[in-house]
Amino acid sequence: MIPTTSPAALDATAVVESIADLVRENYVFPDAARQLADLLRRRSADGAYPAESAEGLADAVTSDLRSVNGDLHLALKYHAVPVPPEQGAAVLATARRRFDASLGGVPRVELLDGGVAVLEIGPMVFPLDWAAQPLAAALSLVAPADALVLDLRRNVGGDPNTVAFICGYLLDGRTHLNTMLSRQGEVAEQSWTPPFVPGARFGGDKPLYVLTSADTFSAGEELAYDLQQLGRAEVVGETTRGGAHPREGWTVHPHLELSVPVARAVNPVSGTNWEGTGVRPDVPCDAAAALDRAVALAVARLA
Template identity: 85%
Template sequence: MTSTTLPPALDSAVVVESIAGLVCENYVFPDVARQLAALLRRRSADGSYRARSAEELAEAVTADLRSVNGDLHLALKYHDVPVPPERGAAVLAAMRRDFDTSLGGVPRVELLDGGVAVLEIAPKMFPLDWAAQPLAAALSLVAPARALILDLRRNTGGDPDTVAFVCGYLLDRRTHLNTMLSRQGEVAEQSWTPPFVPGARFGGSKPLYVLTSGNTFSAGEELAYDLQQLGRAEVVGEATRGGAHPREGWTVHPHLEVSVPVARGVNPVSGTNWEGTGVRPDVPCGAEEALERALALAVARMT
């Protein structure tokens, strides 16, 4: 990939100052936000970001953004294809390309031995207005299975509304999943499963296993964590990456988008979330072994 050099009219100092302002105004933890803004401005003033390509600047700024508290949702993302200037447009454009090449985010539905179904949701929990139809079709298809394995090993995030939609097929009644707190500590939003889902439900009583890997992230982690905390599913595989804060994105250059967490989630069962720790599996094993382990557990439970 060829690096794109920042044009003289929009140099690194201007870009970094814009990022510092956005972080200071929007990051969910105000004290950390001020530390990060000061760090970026100090590093810019001492020339640390000077004469870098857009791709190199993204790497350097991301490392500095994560140096204070390790928040993996804090990032300066490089896009090799120029992105629109509207807020949130960069990540949506990239997600749309993935959506169109992944059967709407449901690349695998399969019936294994013993009436155990496997449903993979990857690479994202795509926005619900895109993903509702393919997810409803896939979840309805596996509803008669005796047990279900939900494969999230390649899922790297997405839309919390889609998480709630999927949970609606795996539970028997409307359920509180998460509460979002603003940077002021106020309740900004609550996440509940929908009162109605199109198609058939797998339901809340048959065996359910969720596969995770060290790459499972963000909304993929939320789905695993919500089902685990509710006692609905066993998580099989590896600890996940540990990114729990919902983020928003701002385009600060045609090839650069800054990602800033703007809230934090609180699970009603645990009273916390998976930020920094990841979702810890109930059955730890390597990601490549997780499907075989979950299948063995499902068959043993049904015999």
């Protein structure tokens, strides 16, 4: 429940109390949820949280939220622009601004010499109802290429349904990508590539390389991990950040959004995920050099 303070006011004690309740009730790992709720209340009682700055409170609470198991999806996010109170609205408002400024999440489509196409997806994997049209256009455009480099170095996360949509262009046949387990350990959802995609497929046989960086996160990591585990792509670049848990967002103050993972992903090939470890590249190199390295590998393979 959002504390009933005026938009300009910050009641840090009430905000932290609401955060403790939400974490305890929703975090995918119940034991850690209880630990975190107790920690937040104890720290609040000790006066550890700043009462004068929403941004300072966000930094302090986020540090404590990640102190138990290092889950990077656990966070109290500060928004300079006031955000709507509805659940999930804060992250969508931010994502929409990024979507409108990035050609719908496909800022680069290019054909290089030698028949190698480069497609950048970023800065996020946007919700499918927004991104289906630009992604279908871009993926269809690169479909005739002899090899494809998928650049995720600046991709910081997004929608697993869109990950499945993208994979539908890069694989042959309907393919199981992930199973989401609930807080109770039950199957909450399965992720499969769609049986049909609009436009042309690149397909499941031609050379495919995925670029990663230390900034690649969440759904960006899932796209790289899914293709790697299926043996469909070689990952080139840096080990990614390591955030595998799908999250929900709650507005707990007009400038503060709480992010809490509500499920965990299990890959059908590895039996695990990339949480805490990141996606480890098949060809490690600096992110800045990853494109040149992948293109050289593609050209050599085609030759």
